[in-house]
Amino acid sequence: MSVTPIDVNDNALKATNAFRHQRRSVVAAYLLALFVMTLLFGWLLNEQYQQEIEAAESRITARANVVTEWAKGVFAQSGQALFGLAELLTIQGMPDADNTQVLERALENLTHYVPLVNEVGVMDLNGRVLASSNGNRNAGANIGHTQFFNAFKQGGQQELITPLYWSDRNQHYYLYHGRRLDSPTGDFMGVVVSSIIPDIFADSLEQMHVYDGESIALVDSESRLIARHPALDEQFAVGRKIPSPQADQKLANEETAWSLKALSPVDDRERLFRMQRVGEYPMLAVVGIDLHELLAAWRQRALILSLVMGMLALLGAWGARHYLSRLALAQQLSQRIEEREQARAEAQVAAAAFQTHLGILITDARGRILKANDTFTRISGYSEAEVMGKNPRMFSSGLHNAAFYRRLWEQVLKTGKWEGEIWNQRKNGELFPEWLTISAVYDTDGVLTNYVATMSDISERKAAEQEIHQLAFYDPLTGLANRRLFMDRMGAALKELQRHQRCGALLFIDIDNFKQINDTLGHYTGDQLLQGLARRMSQMLRDTDTLARLGGDEFAVLIEGVDSNHGQTSQLAERIANKLLAVLAEPVVLAEESVTITGSIGITIMASSEHNVDDYLQQVDMALFQAKSTGRHTVCFFDPAMQAALLAHVKLEADLRHALANQQWQLYYQPQVNHQGTITGVEVLLRWLHPERGLVSPGEFIPLLESTELINEVGEWVLEDACYQLARWAQHPRLSQLTISVNISPMQFRDKDFLQRVDGVFARTQAPLHRLKLEVTESLFVEARDYARDKMLSLKAKGVRFSLDDFGTGYSSLAYLAQLPLDQLKIDQSFVQQVLESQANAAIVESTIALAESLNLEVIAEGVETEAQQAWLLAHDCRAYQGYLFGHPMEIEAFEAQILGR
CATH class of the missing domain: 1.10.287 (Helix Hairpins)
Structure with a gap:
C-alpha cells in the first residue's frame, strides 16, 4: 500500500x-x-x-492567672484586716476625738501584722480622720467631701477599692481600700480605710521569671500603670496612663478576660497580650509577649x-x-x-495522478496528442491508440464557432490557462457537455513544451440543474409556473410598465367548493381535476401570458404588455376571464362520474408604477374575495373602495387596541321606568369616543371587539365600572333602589375564566348584587346550553339577576326558556315600534307578554318612543319600558341630575 x-x-x-x-x-x-x-x-x-x-x-x-490570683490575695489580706477592725469598732463603738491613743496603737500594730498595707485610718461619720496608724500626722484631716467617702455614706457601699490615687501630702500614688462602719442598729458611723502602695506589686512582680520579650504588668481600671516587670524608665513610671482603645472597649462590655495582638505603647513592638480583670477590683493583669521574639x-x-x-x-x-x-x-x-x-x-x-477520475490529454507544443488516460477513454469512447498523434479538434461538436476557439487559445497563450464549459462529441457521435481545463507547460527556460487538458463529463450535473430549476420555478403537479416564478414575472412586468407605460392585468382564479370534491372523491381525483383544469386554461391563454398555480385550488394569470389604455386592458382581461369561466364550467369526468364545477375570478389592472407587487396582489385578492362573496361563478374587478374600506377596518381595529389604555371608553346610562313613570333602573351602554372620528357606532366596534377577543377585557371594565356605580348609589337614599343592567357578550360568557373575572369584580367593588342585572342574548344558548346554565346558577346564588335581551329576534325556544334561570324578558324594539301598524308584530308582543306571565318572568319593552306605544303596552299588561320617550342614553352626571331634580 x-x-x-x-x-x-x-x-x-x-x-x-x-x-x-x-x-x-x-x-x-x-x-x-x-x-x-x-x-x-x-x-x-x-x-x-x-x-x-x-x-x-x-x-x-x-x-x-497567677498574677490575678496573687493580686486578689493582696486585696483579700487588706479586706480581712479592715473587716476585723470594723467588727471591733462596731462592738466597742467609735472613740472620742480626745481619746484615740488606744485606737492608734491598735492601728499601728495592724500594719505590722499585715505588711502589705501601708497605712490604716478611721474616719467618723463626717469624714474626719479620728485615728491613723501613723499617729497624729493625719489627725484632723477631712475626706467628707470626696466621692470615695460619699459612696459609703450616701450610696450605701459596703466595701470599695479605688484606682491609683495621687496623695499631695505624701507625693505618692496609692490604692485605697475602704469599708463601711455601721452601729449595732445599722446606722452609718464612719469608714475604715487602708492604703496600699504600688511598690508592693512591683516587688512581687520582680520575683517572677520572665522570658525574652515577655512582660507582666498591672494597670488600674483607668489604664494607669501600677507595676510592670521588667521595669520601665521614668517615661513610663507608676501612674502613667497607657492608652488602649481595645481594652477600654472590652471593659465597657464588662468582659473579664481577652487576648489581642497590638502594638505596645511602651516600645511600639507588636505583642500578643492577655488581659484579665482581677476579680471585682479596679485592676487588670496584663501579660504580653513580643511576637518578633516569639516567632523567631x-x-x-x-x-x-x-x-x-x-x-x-x-x-x-x-x-x-x-x-x-x-x-x-x-x-x-x-x-x-x-x-x-x-x-x-x-x-x-x-x-497515480494520471489515472484520476478526470480525463487527461497531453499534447506537444504543436497540439499533437501524446498520451491519454483511461478516464478520457471512458468519457470519449476513443482508446489511447486511436487518438495518438492526432489533434484534439477531432472531438469538436460543431456547436461553437471559430471565434470561440480563437478566444480560448488567446487566453491560454496569454495567461497559460483556460477553463470553462464546452460541448464535444463522443466516438459514437453523441454530443455531451464537459468541463475543460487547458494548461500550458513551460520548461526552465520559458519555452512552451506541452499542453495538458483535463476534462470531466457534466451531463448528469446539467440534468440535475435542469431538474432543480424545474422544481424551483414550476408546480410539480400541474407543470405550471409556481408562486416564485410568478412573482418574478410580476416584478419584470412592473419594470416594463415603468419603462414603456404598457398596462397589464392580474387575475386570481379560485375553484368553487373544491374541498367537497376532495372530501367526496378523494385527493387523487382532486389532483386529476387540477391537472385537467390547468391544461384547459393554458389553451385559452396567449403564449405571452403566464398561468401559475399558487397553491391548493388557486390559480393566477399575468397578462403583460397589452396597451397603455386602461379601458382596453380591462376589456381584454374581462374577455379572458369569461373564457376561463366558460372552460371551467365544462363537465369533467372524474371517477366515472360527470362533474360540473365553477370558479370565481378577481381582476386588477396594473396601470401604475406607483404600486409594487404586494400592492397588486392585495388588490386582486380583495377582488377575488368580493367575487366569492357575491355568489361565486362570477368575475369581479378591484374597486379602490374595497381597499379604502379594508384600510379603514384595519385602522379601526388598531385604534381599538389603544382605546382602553387611552381611556376612550365611556359609559352612557338609559333610564328604565315603570308604568307610573318612575325610574327603576338603567341599562349601561358602551360608547367609544374616538379622538378623530368622535363617537363610533357600537355596530362597528362591538363585532371588532369580539373578533379580536378584546371583548373579555372591555366587558370586564364595563361590569366593574357599573358595579362601582351601584356601590356608590347604595350610599345615597334616593339612588339606592336603582338597578343597573349590563350586557354580556356570548363570547365573554363562554370564556373559561368568566366566573373568575366576575368574582374578582364583585370582590373589588363590594356592590349590592341584587341590584345588578346581566343581559344575555339567545345566541348564547344555541350551543352548550347546560354549560351556560351552570354559570348562570353560580351567579344567581350570589344574588345576580338575568334578563334575556332582544327576545324574539333569534332562536327563540320554549325549551331553553323554561330551563334557564331567567328573571326578565326584554321585547326587542323592532317589534315594539310596529305594534300599532303591524298586527303580526302586535300578536308577537302580546304572546311574549303572556308567555312571560305564565313563566313568572318580568317583561320590559325597549325602543318605546311614543305615548301611544306605551299606552298599547300598558293595556296588554307590560309595565316596564325603556326608550327615547323616557330618556336618551346620557352620561352619569346628567342622569343623576335628572333623578335628583325630580
Whole structure:
C-alpha cells in the first residue's frame, strides 16, 4: 500500500500537534506540581504559626492567672484586716476625738501584722480622720467631701477599692481600700480605710521569671500603670496612663478576660497580650509577649522551607526543560523521516495522478496528442491508440464557432490557462457537455513544451440543474409556473410598465367548493381535476401570458404588455376571464362520474408604477374575495373602495387596541321606568369616543371587539365600572333602589375564566348584587346550553339577576326558556315600534307578554318612543319600558341630575 502526500502531510501535522500537546501537558503538570507544593508548604507554615501563637497564648494566660490570683490575695489580706477592725469598732463603738491613743496603737500594730498595707485610718461619720496608724500626722484631716467617702455614706457601699490615687501630702500614688462602719442598729458611723502602695506589686512582680520579650504588668481600671516587670524608665513610671482603645472597649462590655495582638505603647513592638480583670477590683493583669521574639524560630523554619521549595522548583524546571528538549529532538527526527516519506509519496502520486477520475490529454507544443488516460477513454469512447498523434479538434461538436476557439487559445497563450464549459462529441457521435481545463507547460527556460487538458463529463450535473430549476420555478403537479416564478414575472412586468407605460392585468382564479370534491372523491381525483383544469386554461391563454398555480385550488394569470389604455386592458382581461369561466364550467369526468364545477375570478389592472407587487396582489385578492362573496361563478374587478374600506377596518381595529389604555371608553346610562313613570333602573351602554372620528357606532366596534377577543377585557371594565356605580348609589337614599343592567357578550360568557373575572369584580367593588342585572342574548344558548346554565346558577346564588335581551329576534325556544334561570324578558324594539301598524308584530308582543306571565318572568319593552306605544303596552299588561320617550342614553352626571331634580 503506497503512502500519498496527503497522508504524509496529515501525519506531519498530527506529529506537530502531538508535540505541542505534550509540551503543554508537561508545562501544565510542572505548574500544577509547583502550585500544589506551594499550597502544601504554605499550609505547613500556617499550621506551625498557629501552633506557636496558641502555645504562647496558653503560656501568657497561665501567667495572667497567677498574677490575678496573687493580686486578689493582696486585696483579700487588706479586706480581712479592715473587716476585723470594723467588727471591733462596731462592738466597742467609735472613740472620742480626745481619746484615740488606744485606737492608734491598735492601728499601728495592724500594719505590722499585715505588711502589705501601708497605712490604716478611721474616719467618723463626717469624714474626719479620728485615728491613723501613723499617729497624729493625719489627725484632723477631712475626706467628707470626696466621692470615695460619699459612696459609703450616701450610696450605701459596703466595701470599695479605688484606682491609683495621687496623695499631695505624701507625693505618692496609692490604692485605697475602704469599708463601711455601721452601729449595732445599722446606722452609718464612719469608714475604715487602708492604703496600699504600688511598690508592693512591683516587688512581687520582680520575683517572677520572665522570658525574652515577655512582660507582666498591672494597670488600674483607668489604664494607669501600677507595676510592670521588667521595669520601665521614668517615661513610663507608676501612674502613667497607657492608652488602649481595645481594652477600654472590652471593659465597657464588662468582659473579664481577652487576648489581642497590638502594638505596645511602651516600645511600639507588636505583642500578643492577655488581659484579665482581677476579680471585682479596679485592676487588670496584663501579660504580653513580643511576637518578633516569639516567632523567631518560626521565621527560621519558614526560610528553610522556602529555600527547599525553591530548590525543588528549580529541579522541577530543569527536569521539565530536559524532557521538553528530548521531545523536540524526537519531533524533529520524526519530521525529517516524514519529509522523506512525503518526497517518495509525491513520486508515487505523480504516477497515480494520471489515472484520476478526470480525463487527461497531453499534447506537444504543436497540439499533437501524446498520451491519454483511461478516464478520457471512458468519457470519449476513443482508446489511447486511436487518438495518438492526432489533434484534439477531432472531438469538436460543431456547436461553437471559430471565434470561440480563437478566444480560448488567446487566453491560454496569454495567461497559460483556460477553463470553462464546452460541448464535444463522443466516438459514437453523441454530443455531451464537459468541463475543460487547458494548461500550458513551460520548461526552465520559458519555452512552451506541452499542453495538458483535463476534462470531466457534466451531463448528469446539467440534468440535475435542469431538474432543480424545474422544481424551483414550476408546480410539480400541474407543470405550471409556481408562486416564485410568478412573482418574478410580476416584478419584470412592473419594470416594463415603468419603462414603456404598457398596462397589464392580474387575475386570481379560485375553484368553487373544491374541498367537497376532495372530501367526496378523494385527493387523487382532486389532483386529476387540477391537472385537467390547468391544461384547459393554458389553451385559452396567449403564449405571452403566464398561468401559475399558487397553491391548493388557486390559480393566477399575468397578462403583460397589452396597451397603455386602461379601458382596453380591462376589456381584454374581462374577455379572458369569461373564457376561463366558460372552460371551467365544462363537465369533467372524474371517477366515472360527470362533474360540473365553477370558479370565481378577481381582476386588477396594473396601470401604475406607483404600486409594487404586494400592492397588486392585495388588490386582486380583495377582488377575488368580493367575487366569492357575491355568489361565486362570477368575475369581479378591484374597486379602490374595497381597499379604502379594508384600510379603514384595519385602522379601526388598531385604534381599538389603544382605546382602553387611552381611556376612550365611556359609559352612557338609559333610564328604565315603570308604568307610573318612575325610574327603576338603567341599562349601561358602551360608547367609544374616538379622538378623530368622535363617537363610533357600537355596530362597528362591538363585532371588532369580539373578533379580536378584546371583548373579555372591555366587558370586564364595563361590569366593574357599573358595579362601582351601584356601590356608590347604595350610599345615597334616593339612588339606592336603582338597578343597573349590563350586557354580556356570548363570547365573554363562554370564556373559561368568566366566573373568575366576575368574582374578582364583585370582590373589588363590594356592590349590592341584587341590584345588578346581566343581559344575555339567545345566541348564547344555541350551543352548550347546560354549560351556560351552570354559570348562570353560580351567579344567581350570589344574588345576580338575568334578563334575556332582544327576545324574539333569534332562536327563540320554549325549551331553553323554561330551563334557564331567567328573571326578565326584554321585547326587542323592532317589534315594539310596529305594534300599532303591524298586527303580526302586535300578536308577537302580546304572546311574549303572556308567555312571560305564565313563566313568572318580568317583561320590559325597549325602543318605546311614543305615548301611544306605551299606552298599547300598558293595556296588554307590560309595565316596564325603556326608550327615547323616557330618556336618551346620557352620561352619569346628567342622569343623576335628572333623578335628583325630580
